[in-house]
Amino acid sequence: MKLSREEVLHIALLARLGLTETEVNRLSEQLSNILENFEVLQQVDTSNIPPTAQSIPLQNVVKEDKVTPCLSQSQILANAPRKDGNFFRVKAVLE
Amino acid sequence: MINNHNRLTIHEAHRLLKAKQLSSVELTKACLERIRRVEPKVHALVTITDELALRQAQKADELIAAGDTNPLTGIPVLIKDNICTKGIPTTCSSKMLENFVPPYDATVVERLNNCGAVVLGKANMDEFAMGSSTENSALFTTHNPWDLSRVPGGSSGGSATAVAAGEIIYALGSDTGGSIRQPAGFCSVTGLKPTYSRVSRYGLVAFASSLDQIGPLTQDVTDCALVLNAIADYDSRDSTSVPYPTPDYTQCLSTNLKGLRIGVPKEYFVEGMQTEVETAIRTAINKLEELGARAEWEVSLPHTPYALAVYYIIAPSEASANLARYDGVKYGFSYLDADSMWEAMEKTRQYGFGAEVKRRIMLGTYALSAGYYDAYYLKAQKVRTLIRQEFDQAFDKFDALVTPTSPTVPFKIGEKIDDPLQMYLSDVCTLPINIAGLPAISIPAGFADGLPIGMQIIGKPFAEETILKIAYAYEQATEWHKRKPKI
Numbered sequence: 255m256k257l258s259r260e261e262v263l264h265i266a267l268l269a270r271l272g273l274t275e276t277e278v279n280r281l282s283e284q285l286s287n288i289l290e291n292f293e294v295l296q297q298v299d300t301s302n303i304p305p306t307a308q309s310i311p312l313q314n315v316v317k318e319d320k321v322t323p324c325l326s327q328s329q330i331l332a333n334a335p336r337k338d339g340n341f342f343r344v345k346a347v348l349e
Numbered sequence: 350m351i352n353n354h355n356r357l358t359i360h361e362a363h364r365l366l367k368a369k370q371l372s373s374v375e376l377t378k379a380c381l382e383r384i385r386r387v388e389p390k391v392h393a394l395v396t397i398t399d400e401l402a403l404r405q406a407q408k409a410d411e412l413i414a415a416g417d418t419n420p421l422t423g424i425p426v427l428i429k430d431n432i433c434t435k436g437i438p439t440t441c442s443s444k445m446l447e448n449f450v451p452p453y454d455a456t457v458v459e460r461l462n463n464c465g466a467v468v469l470g471k472a473n474m475d476e477f478a479m480g481s482s483t484e485n486s487a488l489f490t491t492h493n494p495w496d497l498s499r500v501p502g503g504s505s506g507g508s509a510t511a512v513a514a515g516e517i518i519y520a521l522g523s524d525t526g527g528s529i530r531q532p533a534g535f536c537s538v539t540g541l542k543p544t545y546s547r548v549s550r551y552g553l554v555a556f557a558s559s560l561d562q563i564g565p566l567t568q569d570v571t572d573c574a575l576v577l578n579a580i581a582d583y584d585s586r587d588s589t590s591v592p593y594p595t596p597d598y599t600q601c602l603s604t605n606l607k608g609l610r611i612g613v614p615k616e617y618f619v620e621g622m623q624t625e626v627e628t629a630i631r632t633a634i635n636k637l638e639e640l641g642a643r644a645e646w647e648v649s650l651p652h653t654p655y656a657l658a659v660y661y662i663i664a665p666s667e668a669s670a671n672l673a674r675y676d677g678v679k680y681g682f683s684y685l686d687a688d689s690m691w692e693a694m695e696k697t698r699q700y701g702f703g704a705e706v707k708r709r710i711m712l713g714t715y716a717l718s719a720g721y722y723d724a725y726y727l728k729a730q731k732v733r734t735l736i737r738q739e740f741d742q743a744f745d746k747f748d749a750l751v752t753p754t755s756p757t758v759p760f761k762i763g764e765k766i767d768d769p770l771q772m773y774l775s776d777v778c779t780l781p782i783n784i785a786g787l788p789a790i791s792i793p794a795g796f797a798d799g800l801p802i803g804m805q806i807i808g809k810p811f812a813e814e815t816i817l818k819i820a821y822a823y824e825q826a827t828e829w830h831k832r833k834p835k836i
Binding site: 257262265266268269270271272273274277281284285287288289291292294295296298300303304305306307308309310311312315317325329330332333334335336342344345346347 | 448449450452453545546559585588589591652654655657658659661662669673676677678679680681682683685687688689690691692693694695696698699700702704707708710711712714715718725727728729730731732733734735737769770784785786810
């Protein structure tokens with residue numbers, strides 16, 4: 255199957271990933287190629303086979319609801335590209 | 350003065366440190382001197398923490414003088430650059446995290462520090478651990494110490510190279526589809542991917558959370574067991590950590606394989622496999638038989654050919670979700686000249702991620718998107734069930750499975766970088782093991798024209814002891830692991 259330019263742009267939008275024109279063209283070709291190779295999976299009979307999300311015998315791991323030490327506000331903000339007092343600074347979400 | 354202290358194994362160095370015939374400061378300086386000499390050729394290290402290391406070495410010498418006998422005390426280690434180190438940049442070899450300094454240590458780093466380890470720096474890798482050659486590093490490409498025109502494998506290529514080139518005594522890596530074992534094979538060192546969840550992932554920058562696992566790259570199997578002793582344990586900060594007791598992994602090391610049943614799955618001797626690799630592995634299995642193991646040569650795991658597609662759907666899907674956190678707001682690279690929030694986010698990701706990371710985000714987003722989820726992601730998860738079941742059935746009959754680590758010896762830099770599918774195929778023997786969550790080790794098993802060949806030994810879940818035992822017996826009966834590259 256061939257991934258169209260529009261499909262590539264739609265996926266990029268879902269992933270919030272900016273792409274140059276060259277990247278759009280290259281990805282359209284490369285992703286089509288890769289997806290074509292994935293078609294082999296359609297040969298496998300998976301009726302009545304449950305999906306596996308992870309490989310360990312654990313389910314619904316919970317923790318005691320207890321206060322434990324955590325990073326300070328200044329440690330959390332230390333890597334912020336932009337901050338304002340005790341806050342991360344971002345572009346306006348609502349215009 | 351030139352000495353060879355940098356070539357000591359952990360257990361050799363520990364003996365000398367304990368006998369006061371060597372100090373940790375001397376050992377650390379020997380590694381730093383070696384780094385100064387060979388690093389311009391191999392480019393394995395992203396960050397060198399020499400001042401910190403010498404301080405830790407001094408402290409270790411004091412601990413040893415006071416009677417500390419931990420086997421890792423005072424021994425220099427290199428950490429893959431996707432494992433968080435408090436106060437030391439952790440870049441994932443990505444522009445996105447070029448200036449990221451973690452405010453906390455990963456559990457494995459904390460555990461090594463508690464052993465008195467000497468952290469000498471951070472190792473180069475494929476960006477966000479996505480790749481098989483380190484060519485996807487946004488910083489630089491690491492060169493294979495056995496042939497500088499070839500790749501060291503990936504994604505833990507910096508870790509494997511540094512150990513092989515004698516820059517460090519041992520290193521930590523991470524393995525999502527072969528990223529410890531394939532570079533270990535390509536560089537002729539020992540690399541273990543423990544069972545999924547045996548080692549805490551807390552502080553490992555997430556790539557594909559159901560597949561990622563941290564493990565050691567060492568100069569021999571004894572060292573591998575010693576490092577696993579230090580890092581494997583239950584950790585309440587990793588919700589996938591399994592509360593099983595941790596044995597002393599050195600206790601299982603023996604040279605007698607009598608009674609062990611080994612299966613050789615024929616699907617791993619794939620089309621396009623290099624003849625010398627196949628011959629070397631068959632010879633190595635003969636050696637295991639001489640040591641007492643009983644090998645069955647015609648085992649079949651018929652779903653193996655589907656593992657590549659399963660992996661390249663599941664891993665990018667999980668990656669696309671995990672990497673959504675890089676939005677230019679909380680940490681990492683941020684595009685500041687945008688007019689709107691959405692533009693800021695899109696440009697941050699456009700300029701912060703490299704080509705392979707973008708490719709996988711796109712692939713994963715596609716596989717999870719409306720209309721394609723059932724055909725790709727869900728289908729892959731169902732075939733994942735079949736792959737795991739097939740392994741479980743094989744392990745009813747066998748204690749371990751033995752295969753090549755890679756279908757070829759290290760390839761040339763540049764040879765596969767423009768063809769993603771060819772690059773993906775170089776992990777064809779290691780991917781199924783992550784899909785099933787099994788432990789596997791790669792050990793040196795020969796050379797073809799001076800280029801390393803690795804043998805992969807696969808075990809049942811949490812049966813690290815069995816594969817370490819087989820690896821140890823083979824190693825003690827051969828000399829491959831003693832050969833070092835001449836650079």
